[in-house]
Amino acid sequence: MPKLFGTFGVRGVVNRELTPKLAFDLGLALATHLKGEGKVAVGYDNRTSSEMFEQAIVAGITAGGCDALRLGLTPTPVLSFAIRHFSCDAGIIITASHNPPEYNGIKFWDAEGAGFERTREREIEQIIAKKAWKRAPWQEIGSAREAGALEPYVGAILTRLPKFKRKLKVVVDCANAAGSVVTPRLLRELGCEVISMNCQLDGTFPGRPLEPIPENLAELAKTVVGCKADLGIAQDGDADRTLVVDERGKVLTGDRVFALAALYYLRERKHPRIVTTVATSAVLDDVASKLGGEVVRTRVGEPEIIGEFRTRGGDIGGEENGGVIFPDWLLCREGVMTAVKFIELLEREGMSASKVDASLPSYSQVKLRAKCPDKLKPKVLKALAKRFARHKLDRTDGLRVIFDDGWLLLRPSGTEPIFRCFAEARDGKRAEDLAKLGMRELKTCIKAAE
Ligand code: MG
DSSP states (O other): OOOOTTTTBEEBTTTTOOHHHHHHHHHHHHHHHTTTOEEEEEEESSSSHHHHHHHHHHHHHHHTEEEEEEEEEHHHHHHHHHHHHTSSSSEEEEOOTOOOEEEEEEEEEOTSSSSSSHHHHHHHHHHHTTTTOOOOOOGGGOOOEEEOOOOHHHHHHHHHHHHOSOOEEEEEETSHHHHHHHHHHHHHTTEEEEEEEESSSSTTOOSSOOOGGGGGGHHHHHHHHHHHHHEEEEEEETTTTTEEOOSSSSSHHHHHHHHHHHHHTTTTSOOOEEEEHHHHHHHHHHHHHHHHHHEEOOOSSHHHHHHHHHHOSSSEEETSSOOEOOOOTTTSOHHHHHHHHHHHHHHHHHHHHHHHTTTTTOOOEEEEEOOOOGGGHHHHHHHHHTTTTTSEEOSSSSSSEEEEEEEEEEEOSSSEEEEEEEEEEEEEHHHHHHHHHHHHHHHHHHHHHO
């Protein structure tokens, strides 16, 4: 059976891997999965192909007997919010997140506003592979109604938070993508002075590549310094990830934004539980020990973190890429709330962004990769575990080797024929040495497995 779903829904190049026909089939398969009953919220980002896919999906949903709630242009966290706000039974977001403009993607959400669990994705795949979808009889075709989710979403945040007392100057860079419709406006309503850049919607994304990583944020950093702003905010294509630039133009990585959000957000909680993955910085452990709490490390991926919240609970979750989850708000990575919370902490502490960042130890990270055919991965992983057997190991996902002064993660990618090699240490030279050691062992094991 062909695997349709990757780490974040179904993704592909428009009209090549991802066609309107497949979008229709996915809509119909979802309606079949829901037994032709209930209401599905549908939102999309501003890619040139998104409206086309929305029409196909809505046709599929209604053909299968479910009602569609058409939200129009919607950042991903707003879709998650809308599912609960409008009491929907499921949701669909059409976005390819940080991928280039020729891509698009389709992701399913459950009634609690969390991404579908893997087992439910497999069920959808089965329906499509076996063409086991069910079309509704004419009297039971679903309705397609329009609804606006932005106003209730902004309203819900504004009622939760008091207006900021200090007027911070913030440069907001939404990459001409979905965050443009909510982030600048919300921050203004909360009392910030907002300078927006790349906030005109444009599905060709001319401003910068959509992924919020330091190398794509040079213009933002320059603008923050040039405008003497307090900070910069950068979001990805669907606004579920946010990175921060401090007032000196330094980009804070996703790990640090997450760690700082956790440090301040959880301050009043007893023994807070921080849920993250094996790929995230040890700075989270520093935060947990400051707060008297604990860090729980899951396998890599948002569904793994959500799964942990559901089974054992947690106070905050996140990944190293800038996606922070505030489970008492929404069960999804929340780039908009991350921006709001970061500004709130600067405002409350009366500190600059660089000073807040300096309140946590700094780490150096090295991220490398080695080619490895999928079929060799289990054998290579086993061999690696043997070679590092003398060390403290975490085998939750791949192999995390824990040293006194750093860690090394050797993990087979779930989507590409590669092994990832991440190393981190307080000292830059040590991080590089660990990464070199990892790559050396990795190459030896791959060669032996061939
Ligand atoms: Mg995203």
